[in-house]
Amino acid sequence: MNLSIYLGLLHKAEQTLAASFRTVAEGHGAEPDVHFLCQTLAKQCDDHEQALKPIVDRYGEDESGAEPERMHAEGISSTRSGPVGLLRDLHDLYLLASLVDVTWTLVKQAGQGLRDDELLEVVSSCDQQTAVQLKWLQTRMKQAAPQALIVAR
Amino acid sequence: MVDRISEIWGTRTPFARGALWPVRVDQKLADGVQEKDVDRWVQSACVLCSNGCACDIAVKDGAMVGIRGRAGDLVNHGRMGPKGLFASWQGVSHPDRLTSPMIRENGQLVPCSWNTAMERIVSKSKALLKERGPLSHGFYTSGQLFIEEYYALAMIGKAGIGTPHMDGNTRLCTATAAAAMKESFGSDGQPSSYTDIDNCDAMFLYGHNMAETQTVLWSRVLDRLAGPDRPKLVCVDPRETEVARLADVHLALRPGTNLALMHGLVRELLHNGWIDEAYIGQHTMGIEELRSTVEPWTAEAVAQTCGVDAEDVREAARIFGTSEAVLSTVLQGFYQSSQATASSCQVNNMHLLRGLLGRPGCGILQMNGQPTAQNNRECGADGDLPGFRNWENPEHVQELAALWNISPETIPHWAPPTHAMQIFRYAEQGSVEFLWISATNPAVSMPDLPRIRKILAKEEVFVVVQDLYLTETAQAADVVLPAAGWGEKTGTFTNVNRTVHLSDKAVEPPGEARTDLDIFLDYSRRMGFSTLDGAPLLDWQGPEDGFEAWKNCSRGRPCDYSGISYERLRGGSGIPWPCNDEHPDGVVRFYEDGIFPTDPDYCETYGHDLLTGATVGPQAYRAMAPNGRALFKTASYSPPHEEPDEEYPLRYTTGRTAYQFHTRTKTARSRQLHKAAPKAWVELSVQDATELAVREGDLVRVTSRRGLIEVPARVGDIRPGTVFAPFHYGYWDAGGTPDGHPTAANELTITEWDPVSKQPVFKNAAVQVVKIADGQGPAPAPTTTASRPAEASRFGSGQDSADATRLADAGHPVSGHDSTDAGVSAGAAVPPTTGGPDAEAEEFLEPSSPPQFPDAIQPDPGHPRAAHATGDSGSGHSTGSGEGEDSLQETLKSALKGVERVVRNAIKDVTGGHDNDGGSAGKDRP
C-alpha cells in the first residue's frame, strides 16, 4: 500500500511548515501580528505532526518513495526585509501551507477508502486548521500588498 | 451640597426592580455665580466618557459658568459625575487653549495665519497625492468629535482621497465592542438599554470598572443594590475595584486569561443544562464547535490557569444560569487584553445559550470608553464604511458611490481598513508620509511610547495635529490647528446605548480657534474634492447640513437616523437609534424576536476566524446561510504572549481612575480633579510590596522590555503578582518630555493587538519592580476607588467606618471584611481623598418624576403623537420640555410628586411589576 508515501510526505511537509513559520516569526518581529501568529501556527503544525504519529506507526512512513521527494518543498531558511520582503515571505508560507493542505485532502481520500475512522478523525482535527492558516495568510497578504507594491520605499 | 470628590456617586436614591430610577439633578456653578445670574442654559451632553449624560450649560456674559444634569433625559435622570461637574466647561475654558494656528519653522512651532497653515497642509497633500498616491495619506481621529465631523472626514478620506488608512483612537477603546457584535450578530449595534439595569436580577461586569469609567451608570447600579431587591453582582477584574467590593462573586483572575475563564463559564452552563434548547435551535448556529472548544475547561482547569477559586467559577455560572434576567457589561479588562474578541464573543454566547436578549433586564452592553466612539464606528472615520456597510459587499460600496456621486473605485474596499497600529507602522516605514491627527494624543495613549515618539519625530512624516491644547503629540507636529471645543460648536453624538444627543453651541471659541468641521470643510474645498459632476464633494454650510447628509447615508441601515432632526433633539430626551418611519421614537432594545442582522446582503461583516483574524469571505459566509440566526463564534485559549519570567517576574496592567479622562488634557485643568489625582502612581499588592521591601509612597522603577517608569508606589488590594498603573499621566504639565522620571504607563506596554478587532493589548505585559528611593509621603493615588491603600496603611479613624457604611448601604456584607497583615508595607499614613468646599455641588433629590420611554422623547412634529404632546418644542437655545431658564423652580415644585412616587414604587416593588419601558422596543431593524 502506498499510503505510507503520502504519510511521509505529510509528516515532512508539516515539519517544514512549522520550521518556516518559526523562521518568519523571528525574522519579522517588527510586525507583531505576524510574529505572534506565526508562532501560534507553528505550534499547530507541531500538534498535527503529533496527531499523525499513531497513524504513521500503523502504516509506516516511506520517505524514499519512488519519486515523491521531488514534491518535498524547501522550507524558508532565512527571511527577507522590508514591506515587499514580508509579502514574499508570507507568499512562501502560503505555498508551503497549500502543499500541506492538498496532502491532507489526499490522505483523507485514502482514509475514506480504507474506512479508517482513526485516520479520518485525525484528518478532521487538522485539515480545518490548515485551511484557516491559508485563509489567514491570504488575508494578511491582501492587506499588505497594496502598500508594499505601490508606495513602500 | 455634597463633596463630589469624596462622594463620587453622590447621594443614593434606592429603587426596586422594575421601578423607575428616581431623578436627582446635579448642578455645579462657577465660584460666585448664583442661579439667578445665569443668562441662559444651553442644551448639551457630557463628553468625558461614553455614558452621555445630558446636561445644560450655564452661560453668563458670553462665558460658560456652570453645568446641570437634565432631569428629563433617559440616560442620566439629571445626574452628573465628578468629571462632568468639574471638567466639562472648566476643561475647555482655560487660558492654556490654543488660539492661533502654528507651523514649524527651523524646528520651532511659530504662530501663523489660517491661510498659511492650510496652504502648507494642502500643498503637501497635493504634492504627495500626485507623486505617491492616496496610500501616502493617513488620518487618525478620536472618540471625541461629533457625528458631522466624523462623517465629513470619512467622505474626505473615502470619496475625496481614497485612502484605507483611517482610524480613530476608538481602536484603543472600543474596537472590540464593535468586533464582538459584528461576529456574533452580524452587525455593530448595542443590543441593550440602560433600563436593563432597572429590570435585571443579576449583573455581570466583565473587565468593566464601571464605578470609575461611567460613574453615573454606576450610580444607577448602586441605587438598585441599595434597593429592596438587590440584584446579584459578579465582577471579573484582577483589582479590588468598587464593583469587586460589592460583588457576590469576585473573580480576580490573572491578566491575560479571560478566555479560559469564559470557556469555563460556558462549559458550566452547558453541563448543567442552563440553556434554552429551543432558542438555540431556532436562533443560532455553531453550537457544536462551541461545545467542543469549551469542553476541556472544567472549573478546576480554569482555577489553575486563571488563578481563581473553582468554587467561585461554579457559583458565578450558577448565578448566570439560574437568574431570571441577566445584564452583562464588558469593557477594557476584556477589550484591551489577550484574545479580546474571542473573550467578548463568549459573553454574547452566554446570553445566546439562554436566550437572554431582547427582554427587559436581559441584555448585553458591549461598552465604549469615549463619548463619541460610537459615531466614529458608524460614520466610518475609523476605516469601516459609513452606516455599518460591509466593505466586502460590492452592493454596499455601490450604494455609497451613488450617494456621494463618485466612482466606486475611489472607495477603498480591496482590503480591510488599515487599523491604527498599522497606520503608524506604515509611517515608521516611510510609506505613510502625511498623518493628520485630530482630537487625540497618541504620544501618551498608544502602546510602546518610546517607539511612537520616534515615529512622530520622523523628518519624513508630515504631521498635522488639530486639538484644543498643545498636547505631547501637538508638540511634535509640523502644523498645529487650534480647534473649538465642547460648548463652542454645535453637533450631535451617540452614547453607549445608542442614545443620540445634540450639543448646542453656547459660547464663541477662543482666539482664532475653529470647529473641527470647519477645518475639514476648508481642507476639502482647498483640495478641490468633487463629485462626478464636478460639484464640490462637501458643500455643507454648517453642522446641520452635515447631520442631514448623515441621515441620508444611514437610512435603511441598522443605525438609521432618518427620523431624527436637530429640532427633535432640542427640548426632550436623547433618542435611541434606529429612528425612522417604523420607529418614530427610536428603539429601546434589539433582538426581541431573535432575528439578527446576519443576512448576507445586510450584514456588516462576513466574519473572521477568532484565533487568527482570517476573513471568512463572501462565498463561505453565504454557503453557511445564517439568515437571521446569531453565530456562536469562539476560539481556543492561547496563553498571553508575554508571560512573567525570571527577569520580568510581575504581570503589568494599565487602566483608569474616576478623576481623570484619557491623557488629562481636560481633567487635569480642573482644580478639583487635579487635586484628587494629581500625579502618576503604580499599585502593588501587600505581598509583592513586602517581598520587594517597598512601603507606601516609596519611589519605584517599573521596567519592561520596552521602557521604564519611575513613580510612587501605592500598596493596595490588587491581586498578588500583578502591578497596575493608570495611563493618564504624560508630560504636558511636567516639562513636556519624559526626561527625569518617566510616568506614562504606556512606556511599558507591548506592541500587540487582537487579531480580529486590532485593539492593542494594554493589559498584559511582564515587568520588574525595584525600589529606588524612600517615599516623601503617601502615593498620590485616590483613596476612594480601586486605588485605595491596603487596610494597614488606610487613614486614621473615621474614614474606614464611612467606607463600611457605604458598602453596607449598597447591600454588601461588611462583617467579612478581613484585615491583612501588612505591617511591613505600611509606610506613610494615607489621608483620605476629599474635595473640600471647592468640590461641593448641588443635588436636587427627586424634583420631578422620572423620564420614561417614549414619552420623554420630543415627538416628531409631523407624527400623529405630536398632537398630544405638551411642553415647549424649543426654539433657539431653549432647553425646552419644562427645563428652561426657570426650570429648577418648576422642578422643585414637583418635588412632592417625586416623593409620592417613591412611595408608589415601594408598593409596586412588593407587588412585583417590572417592565417599565413599555416593551415598545419593536423590531431591531427595518
Ligand code: SF4
Ligand atoms: S458619567 Fe460620563 S458622561 Fe456622565 S458626567 Fe460623568 S464623565 Fe460625563
